[in-house]
Amino acid sequence: MQEVAAQIMPRVDRQFVGKVQSEVHASTGVRLVSCEFDTASYQPALFAELGIVMPESIARSVPKRQAEFLAGRYAAALALQHLAPVRNQDLQVGIGDKRNPLWPKGVVGSISHVGSVAVCAVSRAADKDYLGIDVEVVMSARVCREVARIVSTRQERELLCAEGLSEKMALTLIFSAKESLFKALYPSVQDYFGFEVAEVCALRLGEQSLVLRLTERFAEKHKLPREYECQFTMGEHWIQSVTCGKFPRRAKLKAIG
Ligand SMILES: CC(C)(COP(=O)(O)OP(=O)(O)OC[C@H]1O[C@@H](n2cnc3c(N)ncnc32)[C@H](O)[C@@H]1OP(=O)(O)O)[C@@H](O)C(=O)NCCC(=O)NCCS
Known part of the structure; x- marks a missing residue:
């Protein structure tokens, strides 16, 4: 009955933007905005x-x-309103050559969308050099079988399962954490690196954090530190990962130059 009502209602009366939540992420201090959206209500x-x-x-x-892009950029615009350096400035976030978002000067940030939710994390560049966010729906057993060897090693999966995570949760977490690392480092390295470049080498389940370690070769090539802390949140059906921080001084010089 409800579905029929939705079909005969004029499109304009239906809401594209649903629940919006804005918070300071407790463990990292970055601003997080999530925005539910309804693709069926989308119009240009x-x-x-x-x-x-x-x-x-x-x-x-x-x-x-178009709908997921709009929801992500809308979440970004709301998030940017909280940052002192961009107040009263243009809040548009452009698109780089490799689909990377281009943030206003003085800001680092990242966007992810899954299903009907878009999330955005932003910080002042004075506080963070790199920031990546990713949200994933927990993988099905079939998807796990298809992607396990592409995104992870057996060692990584065993490390997480030994802490009590199911195989599906473990693999989804490894995948999400690596995607957040990719988004965090891409602006500095401008290199489309694969999943084999980083491994999950430690998990602190109680603190909802893990450590990702880059291969020596990749870290040296880009003069980057090898280890990165990723904070995650787990729901029953989804996982959100945030990787952010500051480079030590030498790595920062390379990243900017
Ligand atoms: C680009 C990629 C990370 C996007 O992730 P996804 O799970 O497909 O999609 P999400 O919704 O989580 O993220 C999409 C957002 O990521 C951001 N993004 C895309 N490319 C990006 C890049 N090169 N750098 C930083 N952010 C990027 C964009 O904001 C994009 O949303 P938008 O196009 O609406 O602006 C993914 O498709 C990919 O290519 N991964 C392979 C590289 C990788 O993860 N390597 C692992 C290294 S350890």
Whole structure:
């Protein structure tokens, strides 16, 4: 009955933006905004309504992609309003060559979307040099079988399972943590690195944190530290990972230069 009502209602009366939550992430201090959205209610006019510029590449994409892009950029605009360096400035977040978001000067940030939720994390660049966020739905057994060897080693999976995580949770967490690391480091390295470049080498389940270690070769190539702390949150069906921090001085010089 409800479905029928939704179909006959004019599209404009239905809500694209649902519940919005904004908080300071307790363990990292970064600003987190999540925004539920309804792809079925999407229409291009919402970009103007929500104050988001629609880039040409997005205008050429399918409505589902336009909707998730809009929700992510809307969450970003809300998150940026909390940061002193960008107050009263243009809150648009551009798109880089490799789909990486281009943040206003003085800001680091990251976006993820899954299903009907978009999340954005931002920080002042004075407080963090790198920041990546990722949200994943817990993988099915079939997906686990397909991707396990691509995204992880047996050692990594055993490490997490030994702490009591199911195989599905363990693999989803490894995947999500590595995606957040990729997004965090991409602006510095400008290198599309794969899952084999990092391994989960420690898990502190009680603190909801783990450590990712880069291979020596990759870290040396980009003059980066080898280890990165990732904070995660687990729901019954999803996992969110945030990897952020500051580079030691020498690595920072390389990253900027
Ligand atoms: C790019 C990638 C990380 C996106 O992740 P995803 O799970 O497919 O999708 P998400 O919704 O979580 O994230 C998408 C957002 O990531 C951001 N993103 C995309 N490319 C990015 C890049 N090169 N650098 C930083 N952020 C990027 C964008 O904001 C994008 O949303 P938008 O296009 O609407 O702005 C993923 O598709 C990918 O290519 N992964 C392979 C690389 C990797 O993870 N290596 C592991 C290293 S250990």
